[in-house]
Every structure is written in structure tokens, then in C-alpha cells.
Amino acid sequence: MIILLVALVVSTFAALVIGRQTIDPSAIFHDSLSRTLFFRLRLPRVLMGLVIGSSLAMSGGALQALFRNPLADPFMLGVSGGGALGASVAIALGWSARVGGIPIVFLASFAGALAAVSLVKALASSGAATMPGTLLLSGVAVNLISGAAVLTIQYLTDPASALRILRWLVGSLDVVGLEPVGRMVLVLLPAWIALLAFSRQLNLIAIDEDTAVTLGVNVRRCETAVHALCALIVGVTVSAGGAIGFIGLLAPHAVRLLFGEDLRIVLPGSLLLGAAFLVLADALGRTALPSTELPVGAVTGLIGGPLFLWLLRRRQQFSAL
Amino acid sequence: MRQPWFDARNLEYAYGAYLAVRNVSLSVQHASMTAIIGANGSGKSTLIRMLAGLLEPRRGSITLEGVALNRWNPRLRARQIAYVPQATPVAFPFRAMDIVLSGRTPHAPRYRFEDAQDSEKALAALDFAGAAHLADRPFTSLSGGERQMVVLARALAQEPRLLLLDEPSSSLDLKHRADLIRTLSRLRETTQLAVLMITHDLQLTSAFDQIIAMRCGEVAAQGTAREVLNDALLRDVYGDPNIRSLHSGDQTLVWVEL
Numbered sequence: 001m002i003i004l005l006v007a008l009v010v011s012t013f014a015a016l017v018i019g020r021q022t023i024d025p026s027a028i029f030h031d032s033l034s035r036t037l038f039f040r041l042r043l044p045r046v047l048m049g050l051v052i053g054s055s056l057a058m059s060g061g062a063l064q065a066l067f068r069n070p071l072a073d074p075f076m077l078g079v080s081g082g083g084a085l086g087a088s089v090a091i092a093l094g095w096s097a098r099v100g101g102i103p104i105v106f107l108a109s110f111a112g113a114l115a116a117v118s119l120v121k122a123l124a125s126s127g128a129a130t131m132p133g134t135l136l137l138s139g140v141a142v143n144l145i146s147g148a149a150v151l152t153i154q155y156l157t158d159p160a161s162a163l164r165i166l167r168w169l170v171g172s173l174d175v176v177g178l179e180p181v182g183r184m185v186l187v188l189l190p191a192w193i194a195l196l197a198f199s200r201q202l203n204l205i206a207i208d209e210d211t212a213v214t215l216g217v218n219v220r221r222c223e224t225a226v227h228a229l230c231a232l233i234v235g236v237t238v239s240a241g242g243a244i245g246f247i248g249l250l251a252p253h254a255v256r257l258l259f260g261e262d263l264r265i266v267l268p269g270s271l272l273l274g275a276a277f278l279v280l281a282d283a284l285g286r287t288a289l290p291s292t293e294l295p296v297g298a299v300t301g302l303i304g305g306p307l308f309l310w311l312l313r314r315r316q317q318f319s320a321l
Numbered sequence: 322m323r324q325p326w327f328d329a330r331n332l333e334y335a336y337g338a339y340l341a342v343r344n345v346s347l348s349v350q351h352a353s354m355t356a357i358i359g360a361n362g363s364g365k366s367t368l369i370r371m372l373a374g375l376l377e378p379r380r381g382s383i384t385l386e387g388v389a390l391n392r393w394n395p396r397l398r399a400r401q402i403a404y405v406p407q408a409t410p411v412a413f414p415f416r417a418m419d420i421v422l423s424g425r426t427p428h429a430p431r432y433r434f435e436d437a438q439d440s441e442k443a444l445a446a447l448d449f450a451g452a453a454h455l456a457d458r459p460f461t462s463l464s465g466g467e468r469q470m471v472v473l474a475r476a477l478a479q480e481p482r483l484l485l486l487d488e489p490s491s492s493l494d495l496k497h498r499a500d501l502i503r504t505l506s507r508l509r510e511t512t513q514l515a516v517l518m519i520t521h522d523l524q525l526t527s528a529f530d531q532i533i534a535m536r537c538g539e540v541a542a543q544g545t546a547r548e549v550l551n552d553a554l555l556r557d558v559y560g561d562p563n564i565r566s567l568h569s570g571d572q573t574l575v576w577v578e579l
Binding site for chain 1: 370373374375394395396397398399402403404406409410411412413414415416419420423424426427431432434472475479
């Protein structure tokens with residue numbers, strides 16, 4: 001855990017310094033341009049990366065246990081597709097107002113994400129019980145349908161709107177000022193803590209649902225709560241950062257490889273590692289190409305995809321994929 | 322008459338329109354061993370799942386110490402009754418020791434890791450189940466029989482007073498089947514453990530005080546091995562006219578002429 005903490009601190013510091021404009025930490029104190037750049041753009045962006053990275057990673061770890069499927073990921077809930085669709089509709093309709101200081105586009109994205117989750121949940125639990133397999137497939141289907149709808153909207157609207165929609169499709173940590181990050185933390189922090197409180201029960205559910213019941217766990221209540229918490233966490237992150245993939249898969253698996261399967265370690269570990277990973281990926285995206293910035297979602301996909309395949313090959317013991 | 326410690330009355334369960342268990346009553350006393358036998362699909366697993374609190378009976382009642390099973394606090398109930406399922410399909414490579422430690426859940430404080438005493442008890446349970454050498458192996462890498470031993474150890478670490486087992490010996494070899502029965506008999510002597518076990522291995526039943534034979538969701542016969550395991554009843558229960566049985570001393574030998 002200390003290793004992860006050190007990794008997080010180092011990567012955060014690195015991400016704060018490097019960028020299109022390298023900021024010399026000492027310059028913040030006497031150079032006003034550096035100071036503005038640092039506090040208005042760089043610091044909020046890095047903090048956003050930390051918050052989104054930890055959120056996606058921890059909910060990924062929780063969802064894998066909940067569905068007893070090592071390949072589950074926040075986006076399997078259909079949430080990324082729904083979020084992108086909500087944002088696209090708002091952008092295409094030209095809604096630019098704010099409600100309570102929050103741009104409507106973000107609210108629409110959050111609503112879309114939650115709607116998708118509820119739809120997926122309803123589709124999967126039409127039988128007597130929620131089937132993990134059905135849930136995943138419903139999520140994939142909802143994601144595909146929303147993706148198609150987003151593409152249709154993009155095709156029909158003007159180029160400027162289409163470009164703005166792209167932000168939710170590929171994911172980005174663009175943010176100005178600290179307020180949006182503060183608002184997110186206000187919602188996310190309690191949700192993180194609540195999710196961590198379920199980690200022992202999730203352990204038992206990850207082993208076997210029936211056994212968990214006979215060990216005194218209220219499985220239905222725990223599953224509903226974890227599902228709702230993950231939907232909330234991912235909904236908030238998607239509405240702010242768009243569809244940033246693979247972190248929810250990568251971070252928990254890396255922590256499992258290092259520290260074993262116990263979710264009481266995997267969940268907080270993922271929180272730290274996911275934050276470090278996303279912040280580094282974003283720093284890489286900002287500096288990799290001299291001419292332009294790569295969206296962070298593209299970077300996590302490009303690094304995360306192959307890394308995930310490698311992890312998969314190393315872990316042939318999985319009995320159920 | 323005093324009500325039995327664990328008592329099930331007129332249980333009924335249906336999957337949709339299919340009646341899987343009907344009008345089954347049984348009771349279990351401390352330090353007793355009960356075997357449930359019957360053909361595939363005769364309702365044995367459905368019955369044991371109701372007794373474990375996993376299925377809510379459509380009709381009938383289950384009581385433990387005179388209190389309805391579904392009125393028990395789940396954690397307190399978990400200290401009384403442990404359940405070993407037919408198979409445990411674990412998707413993640415938890416260590417065998419992790420699985421056994423999970424059996425300590427009903428005894429451990431909710432927001433703390435298991436302590437040294439829990440680990441000690443888990444190790445003792447593994448040892449008791451003859452699986453101490455598997456402690457550090459990933460559960461997903463174990464064979465069917467090894468998994469059954471680890472899951473048994475998990476149930477023993479739970480320190481229950483009633484142990485419900487659904488075909489715990491189906492993947493075990495001859496020696497380990499005997500070891501299982503010896504372990505259960507010893508626990509009955511030392512801790513007053515009550516055992517209720519589904520089995521297809523009729524040779525094992527000689528160690529049990531009570532045999533319940535099920536046919537088509539109903540109890541076809543109930544009694545000692547000598548009373549229940551006779552040619553006529555076995556042929557009826559399993560639906561094969563070529564079944565033979567032989568009693569010799571305490572042992573019962575059942576075979577099918579091919």
C-alpha cells in the first residue's frame with residue numbers, strides 16, 4: 001500500500017510539472033503567468049485526473065466482484081454510452097444554460113448515464129434474479145445503441161457541436177478552475193467511503209453468493225447498494241470526463257496481481273493506482289505529440305488495451321471469463 | 322413433547338408450476354447424523370437449500386430453537402448453521418486460506434480484518450478437513466475433490482452447530498470419503514455437531530443414525546440404515562429393478578446388477 005501511495009505522489013508531482021508549458025515549481029511563487037497556469041489549468045486538471053482515476057478504478061474492482069466476472073468494467077453498465085448520449089443531445093440542442101452553476105451539458109450527461117444504468121438493471125432483472133451474465137450483455141447492448149445514437153447526432157449537427165460531442169466519446173480531463181473538482185469530490189467522497197464499507201461483504205459475494213447468504217450477508221441489499229453506488233460514482237465521472245476506458249479493468253487487476261484477491265485491499269489499492277495511472281496517462285497525452293494534445297481516453301485505451309491483454313495471458317487461472 | 326432443536330414441518334417448494342418438494346417434515350437433534358438419499362431430481366438439493374435459508378418454502382415452517390428460521394438475525398443464524406454447496410464456482414484466484422477465513426465472518430467484527438485467533442481456527446479447520454497442504458494454493462487451481470475439502474474447511478471454520486452438506490463426497494476418492502465421515506463423526510463426539518448430508522454413496526450411510534429417502538419430492542422412507550436400505554424400497558426410490566442390498570454387521574452394501 002505504501003508502494004502505491006509513493007507511486008501516486010510521484011506521478012501527481014510529475015503531472016503537475018510537465019505539460020505543453022513546463023512549470024518550474026519555484027516559478028509559481030514569483031511569476032504570475034506561471035501561477036495562473038498552475039492554479040487555473042494544471043492543478044484542476046491533475047486533481048480531476050486523480051478523482052476520476054480513483055473513481056473508475058475502485059468501481060471497476062467492486063463491479064468485478066459483484067458480477068463475479070473479472071472482465072467487468074464501469075462501462076459494462078452501459079453508463080459511458082448513456083453519458084455520451086445525454087451530453088450529445090444537450091450539445092446538439094444548443095442548451096448552454098447552467099443550473100446551480102453546473103452547465104446543463106454535464107447534467108444531461110449524468111442523467112443519460114443514470115438512465116442507461118437503470119435500463120440495464122431493469123433489462124437484466126426481468127427474471128426472478130439478476131443474472132450477472134445478462135447484466136453485462138445488456139450493458140454492452142445499451143452502450144452500442146447509445147454509441148450509434150451519438151454518431152447519428154454527430155452526423156446531423158454542425159461541425160462545431162460534433163467536435164464538442166467527441167469530448168464525451170473519447171474522454172478528457174479539460175477543466176478550468178477548482179470549483180468543478182470540488183463539487184465532484186463533495187459527491188464522490190461519501191460514495192467512496194460507502195463502497196469501501198461494503199468490501200468485506202463483497203469479498204464473500206465474489207467467492208459465492210449462496211455461501212455469502214449462509215454466512216449472514218444480506219446479499220440482495222449489498223448488491224443493490226453497490227450497484228447504486230457504482231452507478232452514482234461512474235455517472236458523476238462520465239458526466240465530467242467522458243468515456244475514459246480501461247482504468248476500471250487495469251487498476252484492480254494490477255492490485256490483485258501485487259496483493260492478492262482480498263477486496264479490503266483491492267478496493268483502496270485500486271483507488272490509489274487508478275488515480276496515479278490516469279494522471280500519468282493525461283500527462284503523456286499532453287506532451288506526447290509536439291503539435292497537439294491527445295485526449296486522455298485515447299491514451300488510456302492505447303496503453304491499457306495491450307496491458308490488459310498481457311494481464312489476461314498471465315492470469316490463465318481464471319475459471320470463468 | 323419438547324419441540325426438536327431444528328424442525329421442519331410440511332415443507333413445499335415449487336419452481337414455477339413444477340412442484341419440487343412437497344409435504345416434507347424432518348427434525349434434527351444435537352450430535353445427530355442424518356443422510357438424505359434419493360434419485361437425481363428427487364428434491365434433495367431444494368430441500369437442503371430451504372433448510373439453509375437460501376430458498377423460502379412455499380408452504381410449511383422451519384424452526385431453530387423454536388424460532389422461525391427467517392426470523393433469525395442472519396449473523397446469529399450463520400453461527401448456528403453452515404452450508405456446503407454441491408459446487409463452488411469461484412471466478413477469482415482467492416487462496417484456499419482466504420476462502421476458509423471467510424467462514425469466520427459471522428464471528429468477526431464487521432469492519433476489521435480477521436485476527437490471529439481467526440487464522441488459527443481457519444488453519445485448524447483446514448487441517449481437520451485434511452487440506453492443510455492446500456492453504457496457499459489458488460482455489461481456482463484446485464481439483465474438484467480438493468475444492469470440496471477446502472469448502473468443508475470453510476464450513477468448519479464457521480463453527481456451526483448444524484452442518485448441511487450437499488453431496489460433499491461426490492468428487493472425493495475412497496480414502497477421502499472415509500476421512501470425511503470420520504471427521505464428521507469425531508466432531509459429533511467432541512462438539513455435539515449435528516450433520517445433515519445429501520449423498521449418493523450409500524456405503525457411507527452406515528455411519529448415520531437416520532436415513533431419509535426421497536422420491537419425487539416426497540419422503541419415501543425414514544429410519545435407520547437397516548430399516549430404509551432394503552431391496553424393495555431402494556428399487557422404488559431409484560427406479561431400477563436390479564438394485565440389491567446386503568447387510569452385514571453395521572455395514573450395508575448396495576449395488577446394481579448390470
